[in-house]
Amino acid sequence: MLSLLLIILAATFFTGIIIRTKSVASGRKGPGVFQPVKDVIRLFKKGAVYSETTSFVFRLAPTIYFASVFVAMLVVPFGQSKGIISFNGDFIFFAYILGIGKFFSIIGAMDTGNSFEGMGASREALYSMFAEPAFFILMGSLALLTGFTSFQEIFSALHLGSSISYALAVMAAFVFLMIAMIENSRMPLDDPKTHLELTMVHEVMILDNSGFDLGLIFTAGYLKFAIYGAIIFNLFSGTIAYQYAIPMFFGMQAFLAFVVGMIESFMARFRMNHNAQFIVVLSSVSLLIFFGALLVSGKFI
Template identity: 45%
Template structure:
């Protein structure tokens, strides 16, 4: 049975991102009372895009051509270290959450370069916004993971997340703060509603969508896929905070998938119930993750190490 888990995880990495997007869209349509697209629509779109040819502007340098592939591949490699079903990551080593963060950073760096490379003012604006929010998210991610590492005494992704649920004394507190911080990260990195509106058609207010305006065909397919994969990975962290390691692999895999669907539903509900923030108010929302992280870190230090 144990051998099935890595296989399940690989399948999860391959198929789940597009399903995740489909679930969010379906959910939003259902809440609005529309029939909406089929849950498999992202798959159809993906295949359709792959069959098309790519149009590349003559004004761009080779970076524009290779950037989507790099972004896609870095996300795939990053997916290897994130613990998925049964808190099991495909590879794991001490300090791999740093590896994860910088792989994500590398992919983002190239997509930013590509956006700037087109010379379009809209894409440059989108890139500048994306990097502004990332500067708040990245340190916050490290703080949150570092506090989890302090709490559990482990530095490998999968061990941190398998132990955090069992940590004594301050379980409720750490679960609460950790998941809240990661949810803010999910909304920011995934460019979902309070930060960005994925449905908008106005380039002036876009963040992620505007960066990929010039990509087409397979390039666009890869970028979209990488984007959803990123959301799935962050959701996987949130789910794993609440998941202990179980002996029954099948049950654990099912629970994990259900958890991922639940986070997708949570994202959809947030999108439906919250209005998009004004661009000048977004940094304070993103900074919330830092605040939560600091409070988590210092409460853990205070509670766990003050001996009281």
């Protein structure tokens, strides 16, 4: 329950901080930190335009996409306190429930009969296929390291004792951050602020969405960032008491948003056909973590 509240709170400012960082880095003042939330509220108040090509799939897709992210959020714990859903192997459920959201956002985009949206859909399908092994190998190594198979147990048992485990945690944080970037189609893979449809991934998939549906999609995106931020925080939190952990949580989320903003400000987007390679690199980093976990648990002889 606690994690749910905290993640929702973090989601309200995460994307705002990214945008603010980018504005400041490029010498502008930029909108307020809560501007994205205001945008969404405005969208919720608007009517909608639907393409005549679309069917019920298009109208259903944003809702299911949002619901999948929302339910995934219920799985994520906060330090010692469990998420609302917690069981052995809950991270499998986490990945697969996000999968059904992706499935719907892809077919929702394809429903418009627009070539641009097809482009985005095809890329999204491919990238998420590549990103998933990285997540599973990473969670597998954490499970190996701790001997548990649920988010909450893994994170509360994750003791950062030796220097190797610190290195592992940092690498894991990197992988999670990159997965968050892929999931949200952010910078090294996709430029959300580009104006060329040919080079978009996520933005181009939602060209035809408007009003309430678009608001849901945006909110889901904000939540996704905060979810991954919470997971990264959990990597380091261990058994810290709540009165310290909660401020640290928000500090961490803000810091991550800042990092994302900096990456987006000072990095160019990859060429489209290099994206797949980059995502596969993530799996290899996860494999490194796995070998590290083997080292720590003394399985290497």
